[in-house]
Amino acid sequence: MNEKFLQPYNPEETEKTIYQKWEDGGLFNPDKCIEKGVCEKDAEPFSIVLPPPNVTGILHLGHATMLAIEDIMVRFARMQGKRTLWIPGTDHAAIATQAKVEKILQKEGVRKHELGREKFLERVQQYALESQSIIIGQIKNMGSSVDWSRLAFTLDEQREKAVRTAFKQMYEDGLIYRKDRVVNWDPKGQTTVSDDEVNHEEQEAILYTFKYSADFPISIATTRPETKVGDVAVAVHPEDVRYKEYIGKTYEVKFAGSSLSIKVISDGSIDPEFGTGAVGITPAHSQTDWDIADRHNLPLKQVINEYAKMELGNELLDGKKTTEAREVIVDWLKEHNLLEKEEKITNNISTAERTGGVIEPLPKLQWFIDVNKTFTLKHSELKDFKAGDVVTLKQLMKSAVDSEEIHILPNRFEKIYHNWVDNLRDWCISRQIWYGHQIPVWYKDQEIHVGLEAPEGDGWQQDPDTLDTWFSSGLWTFSTLGWPFDDAQGKPTLLKDGSVNPDSELGIYHPTTILETGYDIIFFWVARMILMSTYLLGQVPFKTTYLHGMVRDMKGQKMSKSKDNGIDPNDMIHKYGADAVRMSLIIGTGPGNDIKLGEDKIRAYKKFANKIWNATRFVLERTEGTTLDNLELSTADQKLIDTWRESLADITSDMDNYRFYLAGEKLYHYFWHTFADVIIEDLKKRLEENPDDTSAKQTLLLLLTEQLKSLHPFMPFITEEIWQNIHDDDTMIMVQKWPKL
């Protein structure tokens, strides 16, 4: 027996060495597994991409959960002999990262515009690289068996190729267009954000009821009087008898120092019950008003600028912040006796998810992806569509889940997904920030060029905007597998007819087996991957989506720096070992449910690791020289084995059905309370009476070995360490076969 077992288990000492051994062995790479004969060449593939963490800092417990669950899936698949690939990577997270670097610069007293675009980007790149190397270290500390040889970044050269190819194809299919539209403008981040990047918070507001002027016949109500200088119409419900006589008339009014031309229109979307039943239409500063104006061909009148200040050629208001302008207008209304009512209501305030800035709807020239426009599908392996079908992106997104080509776990999220797709509007993909994939469009006078490279000749100017970070993440399942061009093979990943070359990496591993991520990014990411993959490859990106919950503190609150209730996974790994951290994040956690975690739980699994260690020591002491080559088991001992195998069958079925929380708990329970407490105690007595009881020895050794294997996906470090200490050869438990039933 190895002397190591005479001492208590020391995770910190062990884990680094073990991970190094794994890396040196190279068996996280499926190619190497085939080369070394631990995996058949024609074995069933199992592939998964790591949801790329943002390069904005260090990993938190949510990441740790993701890494633990995925590593369990991956190690289980690998031990079943599958051709197993887990691709790691990081996300440039455009706005978030840029904001972070700007903050750092601010502390140094530097402004980004003083640096200039190029210098600034260098700085961000440097930050991203540092951040990435920290993240890589943390992924390793968790024991994740990712294939480092395939490490990707959403903003590296190959992903840029993918992004530009995708953009170009969408543009040529007429799915990407550039248009003036009211978008969510974040004055703090100085950029647009997509609908999904906007948070709504309830707040108290005042609803003002007033008339523009004494001679205007209709009163309107608003919470934002300052925008009313941009009004071009008043809309009422077509059936509203109070206002019927005014519909179609236009009034010239003097309002707060501005001359307005207000047309009375009727629109079915107006609720006659709310306020006065009449709405002042401000096309430039409200999404819904824009839609109404669009239907009625009303002009656009912008009165607020990018800095959320008034700008309209009005002495009273110009240069004022919107909040100040509101007071000025309210005072003006009072003064002119036009204000009829002030009442408190609760409404929602919109803020930008990444910066917290209050959203100001503004008309902007932006790039959009049209989700409702039809195009001809070039190639399809999808159930509901074939090549040549005329479809929309929305239809593709819907059918991928409806047709059950994609299963979402837990099931209830399919409904949520559905609901989201139904309400989906065109996706605004341009961002006015510097960090990210610059839009692959070049302009020269009236000419426009969309392509992979800048056009030849002078005078071309590239669009200064960058793409929404989710555009590149949407390609992740296949941009990490060589699409559009397989460098290793030196040819495109798609054949002439648009189908995937079956010999390419893409052909082998795509669609990926499973996508595991947090339920909070189902729309941002999961839906966008489905869009991109069905459109560009005619394939779903993955067959199953497993959504894990959010990690919370014991009170159920989100962990955050400001609340100081966060548990740092790195501290926990340091204190209790990665195996214990993994177990604590898995057990008691079904898909889709939030995880309440306290340090006690992690400590409990450290005890378990020690229990395994000590039980192993006992078994090794008593079974010196015993082998499992020829089993000579007594009937009673055979029955013990049979009972264990029954549990194992149950556990395996849990694993197959993604019930890791049950499998882990059952393994824990069997090891501790059946194997250690009962079986070892019984056999201990027997061996004291008869030290040559082969059946007893073989039973112990067999049960230990099979349990180590089945525990390996959960607690890879300690099981590998034990394996290394009891085997003289250079075999690893990570590529042993999952115990046969």
Added chain:
RNA sequence: GCGCGAUUAGCUCAGUUGGUAGAGCAACUCAUUUACACUGAGAAGGUCGGGAGUUCAAAUCUCUCAUCGCGCACCA
């Protein structure tokens, strides 16, 4: 407004097709220097949120109410 989830032991949660309520942690009693005190044995603790229904049988299925949490929409 629409939808989703949760409600089971003091705490965190399991409970797979309905068949006598289960685990971890904490607390309690006792034992023990043992492969392991990062231990063992034992006891205690629940009218499964309330109510109604279906059934021979309901934590589980249906309806309803309540509380908490979440998503989406509206937001004049």
